[in-house]
Amino acid sequence: MIGLRTCIVTRVHFHRLLPRSSLYHPLTTFTHIRLRSTMSIQQPPWSLPKKESEEPVLRVYNSLTKSKNEFVPLNGRRVKWYNCGPTVYDASHMGHARNYVTQDILRRIMTDYFGYDVHFVMNITDIDDKIIIRARQNHLLETFISQTNILDQSLLTRLWNSWNDYVRTRINKGLPENEKAKEGQEKEAWAKISDMYQNREWKQDCLKRDEKFDMHYTSARRALDAINVAEAQLSAGNIDSSVAHQLIDSSKDVLVLSLDEEFKSTVTDPAISRKLAAYWEGKFFEDMARLRVRDPDTITRVTEYVPEIVSFVERIVANGYAYEAEGSVYFNTQAFDKAPNHHYAKLEPWSTGNRDLLEEGEGSLSSKTGRRSASDFALWKASKPGEPSWPSPWGQGRPGWHIECSVMASAILGDNMDIHSGGIDLAFPHHDNEMAQSEAYHECEAWVNYFLHTGHLHIEGLKMSKSLKNFITIDEILERFSARQLRLAFLTQLWNSKVDFSESLMTGEVRNLETTINNFFTTVKALVNQATGEVTASDGYHHFEQQEQELLASLYQSQAAFRDALCDSFNTPAAIDVLRDLISKTNIYVNGRGKSLNVKLVQQTAEWVGNMLRMFGLGEGEKQEIGWGQLDEAGGNINREEILMPSLRVLSSFRDNVRKLAIAKGDDALKEILALCDKLRDNDLVPLGVALDDQEDGKALVKLVPPADLIKAREEKRALAEAKAAKKAAQVEAERQKRLQKIEKGRVAPGDLFKPPNVPEGKYQSWNEEGIPLTDSEGKEISKNAVKKFQKEYAAQIKLHEEFLAYQKTGKL
Incomplete structure (x- = not known):
């Protein structure tokens, strides 16, 4: 009655909301009862689960703190990352592989594992002292070759002069003062040098003075030999251009230095340097592709940013952190260091007095005058004769090395970045100078939040160097090991530690x-x-x-x-x-x-x-x-299982059934079938990269393996079996020879065992009827103990003689 009353009252309350025709409809009333019933039931309470453990956070070794810091990007999961790229003037080497493969690994972990949205920027240094010198020398050498049509005395004279200069400027660097070659006496000095070169201790002393001494000696020796050969050719009347060009090629290390000294002022076109850089840039990215290194998201080149570099330097000057001197602009490290919230050399403050590092960072073509402090560095260099140049407020010039990265990184990533990376050898002065000039430009305290430096690469415990003959190009190393193996080698060692390859x-x-x-x-x-x-x-x-x-x-x-x-x-x-x-x-x-x-x-x-x-x-x-x-082989992804497995399973199943039948029946015909099954497994399928592993249930496990691996395994197994068989055969032969030796002992009849020629003439004077000695050489009676010994040997010889006679009859041992 209570439930009914509730329904009626409810119906009265809602009758104005319902159509009159449906007011007393039974379905309407029932539906409403269910609605009220549902509204009165609630879901039970729910509690937020409590974590059993916290997920670890990423911490990275930061060169700015020399410790592991929690990684906190500035903008959510977006990561701005700048990586110092190569200076492209020669073939890429193992040092490049160590750096760029390692950076690629870190980048992949950040994107593919931790899920960060990384903008990876890398520069190409396509204008630099090394590029300028190499490009200029190549250009001058190519021009000289094109103008040389015959072998004549003037060419030989030039090469002799170049060789003499090379001995005085290059070879002398490694020699003690009392052995240095003097002008006009280069040949006499060389004779002594060649003799002493065989002395290991003397040579090591030279290498301590100049680590490139060995390389210079080799170049001088090769040029000298070529000049001597060319003189003989000229005396014989052979003046063909091919002989001249062969001479130049063998002497180019020596010749190019004198050509550069004489004609460098004539080479000023930036396109010459750019041509060399473009060639080696292409080779670099080819090598990176072979090493499976991902392309950067953005690539910048210095020659594309020269106007931006000029503007960047102008602002640093305006902010009071740089000064002009003789057409060059230098960063004022002392003014920067004294300014509030600025610190010079954040990475390696202890290296600020290291003149060798400072000079190396400035480059071999830099002017040594005009700087107010030894730690000041060039933002803009006044171009000298033989150097490419661009216009600027300070005159014709070119960018300094350090400013390049600051400008390009700022142009793409702005006034701050999350990560800056590169090799540890760049930490000072390059990266320290980068940060200083960038913070001077942006007037900020921190241009980089995390600096990641990859460790040095050593080859067999020694720093890689051409002079040490352990210099390995990427092309050379990939002839011996795969890109996967190289990457595995770097993965098994910490990214920021020294790698001993x-x-x-x-x-x-x-x-x-x-x-x-x-x-x-x-x-x-x-x-x-x-x-x-x-x-x-x-x-x-x-x-x-x-x-x-x-x-x-x-x-x-x-x-x-x-x-x-x-x-x-x-x-x-x-x-x-x-x-x-x-x-x-x-x-x-x-x-x-x-x-x-x-x-x-x-x-x-x-x-x-x-x-x-x-x-x-x-x-x-x-x-x-x-x-x-x-x-x-074409470089595309394939799925061999999807293509081959259906057919291989049918083939393997057929073989399984044939093997089972052969094993069960066991007669000669089925043994031949079993042998054919083994041939299919061991010979026919191996070159196809198919391995069949027979299991106890009679079904083979089908595996797809690189054919080379299977062939190698088969040959190793065959060699092992052959070695085992050879060892067994040797043992059998040894036993046979031992048996033959024993049989051969039985050739002597027992009665003749103690008679000549089996014993020395006259050793015994008389014997009994069995041939056992009775008296010795002096006619004395043989002792009883000796007779017993003779009788024992006689009995043994009877057995041996019987075996010998049996072997003669049957030929069986």
Whole structure:
């Protein structure tokens, strides 16, 4: 009655809202009852979950603090990043690989792992003292060659003069004072130098004075030999242009210095330097592509920003931090350091008195006059004869080295950036000068928030140097090792520590690690492909027992440890160890579970490992592909499993059935079939990169492996088998020879054993009827003990003689 009354009252309250025709409709009343009932029931309260642990935050080693600082971008997840690019005047080398591959790894971690939106800017220094000198000398040498048509005395005279100058200016640098060559006596001095060059201690002393002494000596020796050969050719009447050009080519290191000294003032066109820079810039990016280094988001070139550089310098002067002297403009480090909120040399304040570093930073063509302080550096350089130039308020000139990066980075990223990176060798004075002049321009306290410096590269424990003959170009190193192996080598060492690149590192740790990972992916892909090819049906077990729980826990723990490692200032060695350890645990699980393993769990683990390796730039391919990806010969991504596996499964299944039949029947015909199955596995499929691993259940595990790896493994297995067989054959032969020696002892009849020629003539005088001695050479009776010994030897000889007679009859040992 209560419920009914409620309904009626409610209907009265709402009757004005309903159409009159529906006021007493039973459905209307029922619907309204449900509405009231629903409104009276509420959801239970919900509480925000409490975190069991806090996610680690990224901390990076910051050269500005010499410690690990939490990384905090200024604008959410947007990161402004400037990386010092190369000075392009020669082939890229292993130092470039160390720096740019490492920076690429850090960039990939930031974007592909931590998910930051990075704007990565890199400059190309295409005008610089080294570029100017190299381009000018190349231009002068090319011009000289084009104007030389014959071999004559004037060419030889010029080369002799160039060689003499080279000995005095280059070779003398490494010599002690009492051995230096004097003008007009270069040949006599050279004779002594050549003799002493074989003395290791003398040579080491020279290298201490000039680390390039060995290189200079080699150039001088090559030129001298070429000049002597050319003189002989000229005497023989051979004046062909090819002989002259061969002479010039062999002597170019010597000749070009004298040409430069004489004609450098004639080379002023900026296009000449730009041509050289453009060529080596192209080669640099080709090498970076081969090393799988991503292109920068923005590339800047100095020659494209000269007007901006002039304006930038003008403002620094206006702000009171620079001064003009003799057409050049210098940054006033003392005025900057005394200004409020400014500090010169934030990275290496202890290096401000290092004159060698300061002079190296200014370049070999810089003027030594006009600066008020030794620490002041050029923002704008007045061009001298033989140097390219651009107009400015201070006269014709060109940019200083340090100002280039400040202007280009400011033009793209503004008055502040999150990250600035480069090699540690640039920290002072280049990066310190960059920051000082930029903060002087923007009148800010901090132009860079985080400075990331990659560590030095050493080759076999020594700094890379042409003079030490351990200088390796990228082209040379890629002939011996793959880009993946190089990247692995850098990943296994901290990005900001010194890297000792050695043969043992590459052929030992790196190749072993690569093999371990490759074998893991090959096995997992084979297992997944096998499971995919089978009809899915439950066997009544869920296959998620304790072993699976432990593997899944290991995956979760690895993912957490991996993040911890990368948050710890990109600790890639620790991260790689995490992946290696997880691979090991997964292999143990696979080997221990047999046919009961959970393939999906193994696949999940392998996919995560592959994703992390690809994140590091170790491969390409779809994210869900197992492995770190592979490229075909044309450089494109391929999926061999998708293309080949359907056919391979059919072929493998056919072989499985044939093998089972042959094993079960066992007669000679089926043994031949079994041999054909082995031939298919061991010979026919190997060049195709297909491996069949026979399992206990009679089904082969189909693996796709690089053919070269399979062929190598087959040859190693064959060599091992041959070595084993050879060892066994040697043992058999040794036993046969031993047996023959024993048989040969039986050639003597027992009765003749103690008679000549088997014993010395006259040793015994009489014997019994069996041939055993009775008296010795003096006629004395043989002792009883001696007779017993003879009888024992006689009995043994009877047996040996019988074996000998049997061998003669049958030929069998």
